[in-house]
Amino acid sequence: MPHSNYDAILCDIDGCLSPEAPGAMNLAALGKVAAWNRRAREDGDAPRLTLCTGRPLPFTEAMARAVGAFDLPIVCESGVWLLEMDPYRWAMDPQLTPEHLDMARSMQAWVGESFKGVFFEAGKSAAVTVFHRDGPKPLRDEIQPAIKDEIARRGWPLRTAMTWTCVNIEPEFISKGTGIDRLIEQTGLKPDRLAGIGDTMSDVPIRERVAWFACPANADERLKELADYVSEKEEAEGVLEILERLENGAL
Template sequence: MTGHPRLILLDIDGTLTDGETRGLDLELLASLADLNRRARRRPELPAVTLCSGRPPAYVEAILQAIDGHMPAVFENGCGLYVPAGYGFLPHPAIGDGSVIEEAAERVRATLVASDRVFLQPGKLFSLSIFARDPADKPHLLAWTRAALGPLCSRVELIYAASCLNVMPRGIDKGAGVALLASHTGIRPEEILGVGDADNDLAFLARVGRRGAPANANERVKALVDYVSPYATGQGVRDVLRHFGVLDATKTASA
């Protein structure tokens, strides 16, 4: 990809923020909101949106905080939140959702009932499984496989920074980017993506430019074009500067 990207696509937890329970970087959110306001005035400048595993309502709230107007990916590719018209569009491959409903029943009957895990509230089309004891996170994959049994062949199990996601088979953040591209007309190769964890690999592999904060795992670092020496929000600032987005936007709008 030559020139500046047409769209900036950010993961939330571990990238834009420090993760669950941690305070938000309000200065960074304000800077991204400024980029979005400038992009509305000058369509040739890139807007900023989100590609997150979080539920739709949370993605909506963070998109409001950055004054976003472009669609955002929620639940690791399960759908798009579209600010124009206040729309929530599930991915066409989701189907009737019965597979995830059955998976939730099995996880609740075994892992939740034994108080080893809890499920993140608010998910509509997927599951995010958290270990009660964070030290047990490495065991989540084996525990979940045992709980799901033959249902494993019909879902995807993908680690995020702090949990294990159970996804409908064929759905990931890469599928979310494809849906976003179809909805907006912006080609994946025109997108700059920033992420940190395994569930970001599928979308980072599709976009034209890729960056990661210092806290990203080694698989993400091996994939991206630039790894910031700074973690999370400071890393996002640095990645945007590295690719000329912040400076280019300020110069163009001066």
């Protein structure tokens, strides 16, 4: 392989390495990503792939083990945590205080008391992710707008947004972008030697901090417009196609 133009790849999980909807992971494809990372670690001639996700830390750690993301910090819970596998440690963004964590728990309690049929993603620390037993429609039509009004009424530094399936309530000063900024500061990586992979508009902060950005075929059309390359294949197969493109130096 020719010497790479990049030192690291920041890759989203849902809709990229893992299916967007609940379903079996493509373990064969993840095994190939792990082989890529093994080679990057042993030979140093390929950029290491690390993870940048909104998912909670425990889920992210399992994915890190699956794809061998052991060398670089990992951004999880949309920047709330930086996780490292070697040495094994994790650190919350130092801007977050106990008061911010209390705000998240208080909003979760308010949503749970105010709306029937809601339930919450387990494992989040400073954010709240709300699902509904009837799917995203009641969230979009009623619950997310009410959450927005309640945050404004309380005057708390939180933001809320819909995804394909759920509502997120997050600290407004934390994002995948602030997580990447901490990763860069900690590692000394240069943004002009970073590549990125994502599939939704929550991955725009990745796009903004890397020199080259790619999407799998299933990505949001608005994000594809911001990408340097869009693969023909979807999800994990799309990520492999993107790695192949990086490898073949078509850049």
